[in-house]
Amino acid sequence: MKELRLMKGNEAMAEAAIRAGFDGYFGYPITPQSEVMEHLQKERPAIRTGMVVLQAESEVASINMVYGGAASGKNVLTSSSSPGISLMQEGISYIAAAELPCLIINVVRGGPGLGDIQAAQSDYFQAVKGGGHGDYRLIVLAPSSVQECSDFVKLALELANKYNNPAMLLSDGAIGQMMEKVELFPQQPRWTLEEIRKKKPWATNGRLFNQERHIVTSLHLIPEKLEAHNNHLQAKYKEIEKNEVRYEEIKCDDAEYIIVAYGLASRTAQKTLQLARAEGIKLGLIRPITLFPFPKIPISTYAEKVKGFLTLEMSAGQMVEDVRLAVNGRVPVEFYGRTGGMLPAPDEVLAVVKNVFKI
Numbered sequence: 001m002k003e004l005r006l007m008k009g010n011e012a013m014a015e016a017a018i019r020a021g022f023d024g025y026f027g028y029p030i031t032p033q034s035e036v037m038e039h040l041q042k043e044r045p046a047i048r049t050g051m052v053v054l055q056a057e058s059e060v061a062s063i064n065m066v067y068g069g070a071a072s073g074k075n076v077l078t079s080s081s082s083p084g085i086s087l088m089q090e091g092i093s094y095i096a097a098a099e100l101p102c103l104i105i106n107v108v109r110g111g112p113g114l115g116d117i118q119a120a121q122s123d124y125f126q127a128v129k130g131g132g133h134g135d136y137r138l139i140v141l142a143p144s145s146v147q148e149c150s151d152f153v154k155l156a157l158e159l160a161n162k163y164n165n166p167a168m169l170l171s172d173g174a175i176g177q178m179m180e181k182v183e184l185f186p187q188q189p190r191w192t193l194e195e196i197r198k199k200k201p202w203a204t205n206g207r208l209f210n211q212e213r214h215i216v217t218s219l220h221l222i223p224e225k226l227e228a229h230n231n232h233l234q235a236k237y238k239e240i241e242k243n244e245v246r247y248e249e250i251k252c253d254d255a256e257y258i259i260v261a262y263g264l265a266s267r268t269a270q271k272t273l274q275l276a277r278a279e280g281i282k283l284g285l286i287r288p289i290t291l292f293p294f295p296k297i298p299i300s301t302y303a304e305k306v307k308g309f310l311t312l313e314m315s316a317g318q319m320v321e322d323v324r325l326a327v328n329g330r331v332p333v334e335f336y337g338r339t340g341g342m343l344p345a346p347d348e349v350l351a352v353v354k355n356v357f358k359i
Contacts, residue, residue, distance in 0.1 A: 016149070021189055094218045135233070
């Protein structure tokens, strides 16, 4: 029997973490994502599943608790919003280098600096390009609905464990706060210590199994060894790019122009498509679901068929650079964005499409 519930996006992600079988959450409150921790505390998952929920003294502490929990083989996560994620960057880089699976939720707010608490997409570079030091990547999923906030928590955990790599859900202040109907997936069991030993033989779980000594580290002082490790990581990222690209196409088969938008902006773009089609303008939409790996091949393929692309973002223009790289100059790639928590309206976007492409 389906279990349906009316929930905020933040609540859906928190409930999904319990149901996905996470062992621990470590975080620090910051608007507009505080409901993630609040829902976890209210639901008392220690009683439901044995899951630990702990409010750390800072974002720096919480990400290092995630590092420790992941090193022991446990499925762990944290959540924060833009400035808090900035504080976590050193720890995220360490976790990526140590090849530890975990989940990081970023409910993006307007910036730079403290900015405001409204929805934005200005953390794209930080999430997709590796906001910390060194050559590393996160697996990045971008939900566009409260339902996907729930579904993508489970998917992110699966991908993180498949590739021994941290994954990020890049939500925003509007999706985190909006309420929609959610179909919740059934409770998944937490892994036993025996399952952790089999699935994560590298885990530092002490002498529980009389095992050999395991060391988890991101430190490689010999240059040749660090280069070899970097080469290994880059090969893994290429494998992720080969296997895990996810995106949605809407009305692209006959499109003459295509909007590329993710997350909340893609919902605006869908309404823009309806308005455009009503006027006889053949407009399509490509919605990246994975921001890394980015759907560059589909975009490149459509560059041979359409007259131009418009990248729609709630930022000053970040994803547009990846779209331009995929198109490689074959057709125009235009950009339209709003910043500071301002949301573009569908008729506003349609007017931009008409103007920039002289329709």
